[in-house]
Amino acid sequence: MTIRVSALTIASGRAAHLANVIRGLSRQSHPPVELIIGVMQDSDYHDLPDCPFPIRQIRVTAPEMPLARARNAVADAATGEALVFVDVDCIPDPDFIRSYLDRMTGRHGLFMGEVLYLPQGATEEGLDFASFARIGVKHSDRQGPPAAGIAPCGDYRWFWSLNFAMWRADWQAGPRFDETFTGYGGEDTDFGRSLSEAGIPIWWIAGGRVFHQYHPHCMPPxxxxxxxxxxxxxxxxxxxxxxxxxxxxxxxxxxxxxxxxxxxxxxxxxxxxxxxxxxxxxxxxxxxxxxxxxxxxxxxxxxxxxxxxxxxxxxxxxxxxxxxx
Known part of the structure; x- marks a missing residue:
């Protein structure tokens, strides 16, 4: 039986980035049955690319970015057996979903895939995944997945909401993002800590790759x-x-x-x-x-x-x- 997968993202602005997320999901070897967008702005997105799956937009607004509440909202609304979360600035590789399912089958917990960062201008000529794989770089300050297969992540502090997946049953039975964290920062680590305290394993997987689109940013924020x-x-x-x-x-x-x-x-x-x-x-x-x-x-x-x-x-x-x- 084919596993039904819900793709989930949250967004405010970044319409061009969101369009590339949709294009990446449209090229999946195991396509999602839906994309649910947690919209953290006053109006829905329009003129989105054509895609072979329905898109639902759920408005989640607040004076500051309600990141935790938006992630809870899209996960609660999902209908698939598996949930894959991808940030709005990350383009999923064509085998993004399939490689997650290959590693998740027979296991429970939270699974984190690979992230490669693209230089400025990498997407100007469209989505060239072979090129992305050549020019994308890993983050020097982030622990990464194993070279092959799957490995336990022994420290909840490495959880990163940029790119992760769970079975919907595990989401429904486990902790949620704490909505008292508002604005930017901390809700990821709190969720990882909550998983750890509940005895829910966190895994790194080889695969589940996304390509982070360039945008000017400040670090520290x-x-x-x-x-x-x-x-x-x-x-x-x-x-x-x-x-x-x-x-x-x-x-x-x-x-x-x-x-x-x-x-x-x-x-x-x-x-x-x-x-x-x-x-x-x-x-x-x-x-x-x-x-x-x-x-x-x-x-x-x-x-x-x-x-x-x-x-x-x-x-x-x-x-x-x-x-x-």
Missing amino acids: IHHIDSVIRNAERFAEKWGHRTMEHWLHAFRLMGLIENTAEGLRVLRRPGPDDFALCQQHGHMPYANSRRVIDRLQQVPQDARGVTREAEVARDERAMLMPAAR
Whole structure:
């Protein structure tokens, strides 16, 4: 029996990126039975590409991006036996769905596939997946899937909502994204922690590949500093320590925040120089917080030894808790 698969995404703006997601899903060797879009803006998307499956749009709006609520909404609305989540800026490879199903069969839990980052202009001539595979690069700060097959992910902190899949039965029986996390940051790690606490395994798979489309971005995300701080403290209320400590460490080095005994305190708003430091540029397939940390501490990019890694990890861990009195 053919397994029915629901493809799920959430989006605000990024209409051209969404169109490429739809084109990628239209070329699947195992096509989805539907695409459900969690629309985080005031109007639905129009003039979407023709595709061989129905598209449903579910409006989920709030003053700040309701990422957790939108993911819950599209998953709850799905009708397929399997759910594949893909971010709006990620184009699924033609074997994206099939390779997920090959690894998921006979197992339960949450499954995470591969992500390759494309340079600026890679999609201007259409979708050339052979070219994408040649020029796409892995993220230097992200743990990746195994070379073949499937492997357990032993640390919930590696969960990444950019590209993942679950059986619908596991979604319905397991934890949900916590909708008290609003705006950008933290809801992914909270969901991963909830899965871990519930004893639900997280897996890396070889395959399930998506190609991340270029768009200018800031890392660390200084354009979302308020929600990052709020959600880091919300995570601490729930689990006893903060998350997103690498971003918080970078914010502290930039002089944007300080860690006090009473919590995180904003010292100043990001200015033009901060955005220039953190901004992704055309020659960069992705923005990178570690690049910013190294520049602020005047450490060459090629000086990443064991001692340096331990130093950065120590400084980041210091942001997990309020400063000592």
